[in-house]
Amino acid sequence: MALDGATVAFGVDQHVYTAVEQATLNVAEAEFVAIVGPTGCGKSTLLNVAAGLLRPAAGSIRIFDQPLQGLNRQAGYLFQADALFPWKTARDNVAIGLEIAGTARTEALERAQQWLVSVGLGGFGDRYPHMLSGGQRKRVGLAQVLIRDPQILLMDEPFGPLDAQTRQIMGDLLLRLWSAHRKAVLFVTHDLEEAIALADRVVIMSAGPASRIIGDWRVPLPRPRDIFEVRLLPDFHALHRQIWDVLKDEVMKGYAQSQGPAEISR
Known part of the structure; x- marks a missing residue:
């Protein structure tokens, strides 16, 4: 850039x-x-x-x-304020970017779950944003951006x-993910x-x-x-x-x- x-x-x-x-x-x-x-x-x-x-x-x-x-x-854009849909679960929030792009829902949800595991929230996929801490919502937001595989963050x-x-x-989480995917x-x-x-x-x-x-x-x-x-x-x-x-x-x-x-x- x-x-x-x-x-x-x-x-x-x-x-x-x-x-x-x-x-x-x-x-x-x-x-x-x-x-x-x-x-x-x-x-x-x-x-x-x-x-x-x-x-x-x-x-x-x-x-x-x-x-x-x-x-x-x-590019993928991670804002200071949360950009999560409050009526969707963490897994659905991560998957939505793929669904909008035409990915079948079953595949999108499977990949969303994999990204939740990557950010340390593998057991939180069914929780809604109000049930998550601030740090957990940031992890969901990070997974939401990275699942689309942008070349620039x-x-x-x-x-x-x-x-x-x-x-x-x-x-530390961001550095670990950045080292693995090198955006x-x-x-x-x-x-x-x-x-x-x-x-x-x-x-x-x-x-x-x-x-x-x-x-x-x-x-x-x-x-x-x-x-x-x-x-x-x-x-x-x-x-x-x-x-x-x-x-x-x-x-x-x-x-x-x-x-x-x-x-x-x-």
């Missing part, structure tokens, strides 16, 4: 807001790239461009070296609402530690408006990784300090903008 000078703007005439300006980003096959930046800097906007949900006002996006026209059919703070322990468990991943998070622990590269965006990509660091940590153990390594802390030296100024800019003039002056 390649974004070349992508600019995203909203509004018309004199009321145009530029969310992202001149974003250039390449994600190779089987590469895990994390995007980190202040609140409101356009991280999710870039994901929506990559998904084909937004068309850039300038610049281009190519998927497997072909211009993206319409929706990105090569777009993930918008998928573990954000979870507690710290569950986030760590989900991070390209574009992962948005506010958590710099999470980004370093998961990714091959960490990309930093500036505070908006007209947010830009201002840093791109390769993560020199060996794989496979354990989310807890990797955070104890000296190389992890050295990279965290290096990135935070750049990111902290942008975070403070974003915070100041969110407060408004009255709050800043206090």
